[in-house]
Amino acid sequence: MDELNTIYIPLLVSQICTRWRKTALATPRLWSRLFLQLDTTTLPRTTLVREWLDRSGACPLTVYLFWEEAPFLSSHPVLEALMDHSERWQAMFFYLPYAAFKSLSRVRKRLSNLRELSLGTSDEPAGYIAKLDAFSVAPRLTSLECVNCSPLTFKFPWSQLTSIPMMAVSIDDCIDVLLQTSRLEKGGFILIDSFPSVYGRGRAIRHQHDHIRSFTIMTPPLNETVDLRGLFPQLCFPHLEELLICNLHSPFCAEFVSFLSRLRCLRTLHLRKTALFDYQLVEGLKYLPTLTSLIVYSAPTQAPTVTHHLLASLTWKKGKKGERLLPLLKKLELTIDYNVAEDFIEMVLSRVLVVEGSGNDHPARLEQIRIRPTEDLGDRIYTGLAKIASHGVEVTVEDLAEAHPSVTD
Structure with missing residues (x-):
C-alpha cells in the first residue's frame, strides 16, 4: 500500500484515453484503496478523498492514513470525510495524534464491515485517561494491531479477535489481553517493561489458551533486556504450532524451558538475536518432538547459541x-x-x-x-x-x- 498504487496508478489509467477512463470509472474497486499523508494542504487532499469515496461506490474501503506533521488538531477534513463512509471501512490503518482519535467517536456503532484495524500515535498521553470507545462495537473485527500506543487506551471487542499481528504492551497488559481474547489464534507482542509486577502482586497464575496457534515475543530497540521470568510461568498454549522470540538480550531462565515443555504441538521455533544459552536450548528441544522447523540466529553481541x-x-x-x-x-x-x-x-x-x-x-x-x-x-x-x-x-x-x-x- 502506497500513494503510487492507490492514487497515481488509478489516475494514470483513467487518463490514457476516453475508453480507458470510462472503464476505470466503471470499476469501483479501483478507487477503494487509499494511502494518505496528511499535512497543512488540506483542501487538495480532501477533494481527492471525496472523489475516491464517490468513485468507489459501495465497495469496502482499505485506507492507510498517516498524520505525522504539525500542526496537530482535534480533527481533520480528510478524517471527517472518511467518517461519513465508516460503514464501508474494512481494513483501516490510523497513525494519528491522540487528540484526533477522540474525534472518531462518531463512528461508534457504525463499523459493521470493519475486519482489520491498526492504530498508532506519536503523542500518547501520560497518566490515567478515559478509554476511547469508537471501536467498541465492530461485529466483524477480527484483527487488531497497536503501534506505539497502548491498546488499553481504547475499548475493543476483545472476545471476537482472532489475530493480533503486533501490540506494544507491558507484561501485565499482555496477560490481561490474553485473558480477554479467548478466540485468539495469532498473537504478536512487543514487551516494553523490564520487570513484571506480577511477582509483587502474587498473580503467577497459569493461563491456558486453547486457540493460539502462533505467538511472537519481541522487545523494543531501546530496551532489549526485558525480564520475562514473570511471563513464561503464566503461559500455557497446548495447541501452539509456531513460536518466535526476537531481540531478547536478557538471560533466559529455567521458566522458559518449562514453558517449552508445555508446547505439545509446536512445529516451528524461531529464535532471532536472543541471549539463549546453548545448553538451555538443548534442554528445551528435548520436549519438542513435533518440531519440523528450527531457526536460530545468534545475537551479535552475545555468546553464540x-x-x-x-x-x-x-x-x-x-x-x-x-x-x-x-x-x-x-x-x-x-x-x-x-x-x-x-x-x-x-x-x-x-x-x-x-x-x-x-x-x-x-x-x-x-x-x-x-x-x-x-x-x-x-x-x-x-x-x-x-x-x-x-x-x-x-x-x-x-x-x-x-x-x-x-x-x-
Missing part, C-alpha cells in the same frame, strides 16, 4: 534413542561461524543420508537448510554444502554470497 554442543546434540545418533532430538525436523536455519562449520556439515549429513523405510531408527529427512555465516567459512565447508545439495536438499547461504555463491539443488 549455535555451538559445538548444540550441533552435537542435533546430530542423529544411531542406536541411542535417549540422545536423539527433533526426529521430524525438515527445515533448519542457523548462524554459523568457522569454528563450528564442520560440525554443522556432519550434523546435516546425519539427517540427510537417511535410508527410506528404516523405521524409527532414522529421523525425517532434512529438506531445507539456510545458514548465516558470521565469517568466511572456507572452501572445504562449501564443498560439504555442495555434497548436501547433491542429495536434493535446498541449501542457501546468506550475507557472504558474493564471496561464495549460494548452493541450491
